[in-house]
Amino acid sequence: MAYRFLADAVMLVHFAFLxxxxxxxxxxxxxxxxxxxHAVAVGWGLVSVLAHVECxxxxxxxxxxxxxxxQGLARGFIDTYLTGVLYPREYLLAIQLAIGCLVVVSWVGFAxxxxxxxRR
Incomplete structure (x- = not known):
């Protein structure tokens, strides 16, 4: 029971990180x-996506x-909980690009x- 709680807690932390x-x-x-x-988190996200490094x-x-x-996770976190569940697999690249655009917009807005x- 404690391990299930820990697994669910890690899953929630992972969603929060994303x-x-x-x-x-x-x-x-x-x-x-x-x-x-945020820059560190985005850097890790890029490394995990581009180099296929498991989180x-x-x-x-x-x-x-x-x-x-x-049973455990048969596939990675995103493949298990998001791709094919929240959006079709063929939209993965579009979703990644949209998230990249969100990051760029947020940083430009910050600047x-x-x-x-x-100036004030």
Whole structure:
């Protein structure tokens, strides 16, 4: 039972991390220090997507699920919970590009807001 709780907790943290990768730049508009953490998260996201590096959170969740007597993750986190579930597999590249656009828009908005603050 504890392993299942840990697996579910890691899954929720993983979803929160993905949300932070997509939207964390907008948080920096209010709290500028978040931008450094967001840049690190985006960097990790790029490495995991481009180099096909498995996220440690995926491995932890899989291990905890197996220790709980469950099947574990047959595929990666995104393939298990998002691709083919929330959007069709053929839209994966479009979703990745949309998230990249969100990041760029949030960073450009951050820079414009900072420039306006500095001018005052």
């Amino acid at each position: 949300a932070f990768v997509a939207l964390g730049g907008f948080l920096a508009w209010r709290w500028p220090r978040v931008l450094v953490l 440690p959170l995926t491995a932890w969740e899989d291990r905890f699920r197996r220790l709980a007597g469950e 414009l807001r900072r420039r306006r603050v500095v």
